Amino acid sequence: MKVGIQGVKASFHDLAARKYFSKAPDLELIEHLSFPDLLDGLKSKDLDFAVMAVENAIAGSILSNYGLMENHDFKIVGEVFVKIEMALLGHKHSDIQNIKVVKSHPMALLQCQKYLRSLPNVQLVESDDTAQSAKDIVVNGEVHTAAVASVLAGDEYGLKVLKKNIETDSANFTRFLVLCRKEDFKQVESANKSSIRFEVKHDPGSLAKVLAIFDAYEINMTKIHSLPILGRPYHYAFHVDLEWSSLDDYTSAIKWLEGRALNFSSYGEYKSGEKVLL
Missing domain, CATH: 3.40.190.10 (Periplasmic binding protein-like II)
Incomplete structure (x- = not known):
């Protein structure tokens, strides 16, 4: 596989x-x-x-x-x-006081921005990957560069942990x-979650009318966000995650939605993942 x-x-x-x-x-x-x-x-x-x-x-x-x-x-x-859990990793001969550059994936830098702002005169550089940033320090012998990555990445590539748990929030x-x-794709019998995408008309209350169907069928909307539609300024697509206890209710709600929302699509039904302990 x-x-x-x-x-x-x-x-x-x-x-x-x-x-x-x-x-x-x-x-x-x-x-x-x-x-x-x-x-x-x-x-x-x-x-x-x-x-x-x-x-x-x-x-x-x-x-x-x-x-x-x-x-x-x-x-x-x-x-x-x-x-x-993020860590600041450096070359085995480096110290925090000597770090001039911190590299990592942009999402990792965002997660640690509070701590990174406390480092004086340090340049933040975006990279493709957290672990790749750690690996590059060893390959290139960069003693003045640190990486934001996992402790596991430090162990894997032989780096020193300069600071643990630098994420802004431990949760x-x-x-x-x-x-x-x-x-x-094969249907999952134990599915209780789905991710869908749709658009609505630019009319007052159009989105509220669509979302009301989830309340009517007791479906939990766990996430919603909008994404601009390329080539159509000021128009947006909505991405929504749904969870349900009754498959029949979910199926009925989706049928209703397909007939009223614009450009509806489903990314599939699947089993919700186990939440991590924070």
Whole structure:
């Protein structure tokens, strides 16, 4: 089984994939340094599944990844939550006082911005991946550069932990989606969650009328956000996550929605992931 991740070994995508596919005997993780490359790999059938982060408790939704999903006909087969604990990692001969540059993925830098602002005269540099940033320090012998990554990445690449738990809030987690191609999607009998996308007319109350159907059928809307529609200024698509206890009620609500919302699409029904202890 080939599963694509964004990042390298000891990245948080690596941890998420291993957690979700922990019972897979033949798991092979395929590394990609960007999300577009990751989804291209799934589309070209080089991968069986792709694991992609979409939300962090501190930095919020990764809207660009929802935009990528709009451009691909993929389905969500599951989700996994990973507790995120960030560390400042440096070369074995470095000290915090000598650090001039801190590198990491932009989402990681956002999650640690309170601590990073306390470091005097340090330049923040965005990179493709947390673990790759850590690996580069060793490969390039960068004694004045630190990386924001997991302690596991420090252990994997032989780095010194300069400071642990530098995330702005300890209640920090990231939600990852597990994607497959539409033709490979199989309905999950225990599904109790779905992710949908739709648009509404630019009329007063149009969104409220759509959302009211979820209340009528006792469906829990766990998330909603809007995304600009390319080529149509001031128009937005809405991405919504739903959870339900009655599949019949959910099915009825979706049928109602399909007849009234514009450009409705479903990314699939799946089982909600186990929440991490914070």
